[in-house]
Amino acid sequence: MLELTGITKAYGGRRVLDDITFTVGDGRMTGFVGGNGAGKTTTMRIILGVLASDGGAVTLNGTPITAADRRRIGYMPEERGLYPKMKVLEQIVYFGRLHGWNAEGARRNAVELLERLGLEERMDDTLESLSLGNQQRAQIATSLVHRPELLVLDEPFSGLDPIAVQTVQQVLADAAADGAPVLFSSHQLDIVERLCDDLVIIAGGTIRAAGSRDALQTEFGGAVYEIEVGGDIGWLREQAGIHVLDFDGGRARFEADTDAARGAAVARAAAGGDLLRFGREHTTLAQIFTEVIR
Numbered sequence: 527m528l529e530l531t532g533i534t535k536a537y538g539g540r541r542v543l544d545d546i547t548f549t550v551g552d553g554r555m556t557g558f559v560g561g562n563g564a565g566k567t568t569t570m571r572i573i574l575g576v577l578a579s580d581g582g583a584v585t586l587n588g589t590p591i592t593a594a595d596r597r598r599i600g601y602m603p604e605e606r607g608l609y610p611k612m613k614v615l616e617q618i619v620y621f622g623r624l625h626g627w628n629a630e631g632a633r634r635n636a637v638e639l640l641e642r643l644g645l646e647e648r649m650d651d652t653l654e655s656l657s658l659g660n661q662q663r664a665q666i667a668t669s670l671v672h673r674p675e676l677l678v679l680d681e682p683f684s685g686l687d688p689i690a691v692q693t694v695q696q697v698l699a700d701a702a703a704d705g706a707p708v709l710f711s712s713h714q715l716d717i718v719e720r721l722c723d724d725l726v727i728i729a730g731g732t733i734r735a736a737g738s739r740d741a742l743q744t745e746f747g748g749a750v751y752e753i754e755v756g757g758d759i760g761w762l763r764e765q766a767g768i769h770v771l772d773f774d775g776g777r778a779r780f781e782a783d784t785d786a787a788r789g790a791a792v793a794r795a796a797a798g799g800d801l802l803r804f805g806r807e808h809t810t811l812a813q814i815f816t817e818v819i820r
């Protein structure tokens with residue numbers, strides 16, 4: 527488990543990280559979300575040790591993270607760092623070797639990753655001849671070639687088409703299924719919502735919410751209900767203790783003053799014999815995000 531406790535960082539007297547505390551559990555896909563300039567990249571650089579914090583601690587499995595631990599991290603930096611004129615396979619192998627693998631092992635890992643990422647036909651092309659999305663896939667292969675035990679990825683999905691998103695998603699989910707803690711930042715909240723087990727929401731250098739996606743959806747879910755009946759549900763607007771937010775023929779979204787008022791409305795719909803659907807409205811990550819950064 528990766529744990530950050532009380533991390534602070536200032537640039538020229540301006541505090542950009544303030545008491546950053548969160549964990550990335552083993553096997554947990556953890557989405558790190560926040561607006562531009564919120565502090566995600568700075569936090570990730572501190573985890574990697576490419577930037578020093580002013581205070582606080584980064585620990586791995588309960589002990590302060592060491593340089594040797596950091597070599598076992600798969601890091602995808604915000605500034606992509608591949609060599610444009612070098613061939614794709616060659617440079618992925620090169621990065622594998624930098625992390626201590628021999629030529630044969632690094633090549634085996636690299637080819638396997640390129641196949642999983644759908645880039646095997648381009649492995650002998652130079653990086654600069656690839657589209658931006660394919661360069662991004664190569665960058666992901668580079669982050670994973672040394673079989674890291676922990677992944678820290680800054681915007682791994684940016685610039686990818688929907689098929690590539692699914693491919694990369696699967697590769698990261700496989701790493702998590704093998705037990706690796708995976709921390710990834712993204713502005714694509716729909717992807718984060720679909721993919722992550724846990725969420726960390728940062729704004730203005732402070733953590734606004736952290737925890738499992740399910741717990742946050744329950745915590746921040748507004749008490750808005752959805753109901754659908756076979757006929758017309760216009761009567762719901764006259765129902766005591768019910769406030770209809772919008773309605774369309776047989777469907778409505780509503781809030782209720784009390785559980786009893788809600789129950790009475792649902793009972794009336796059921797008594798009509800044509801209740802098709804009733805439930806609490808699903809809270810999206812976008813809704814949670816908007817609420818916590820307010």
Ligand SMILES: Nc1ncnc2c1ncn2[C@@H]1O[C@H](COP(=O)(O)OP(=O)(O)OP(=O)(O)O)[C@@H](O)[C@H]1O
Nearest residue numbers: 537538542560561562563564565566567568569604
């Ligand atoms: N080298 C630096 N010198 C001064 N300020 C910096 C430096 N690097 C980052 N900052 C500031 O720190 C804050 C956090 O930036 P950071 O890049 O960590 O945000 P981010 O959440 O990754 O944003 P984005 O989503 O736009 O990539 C910003 O206000 C940024 O301007």
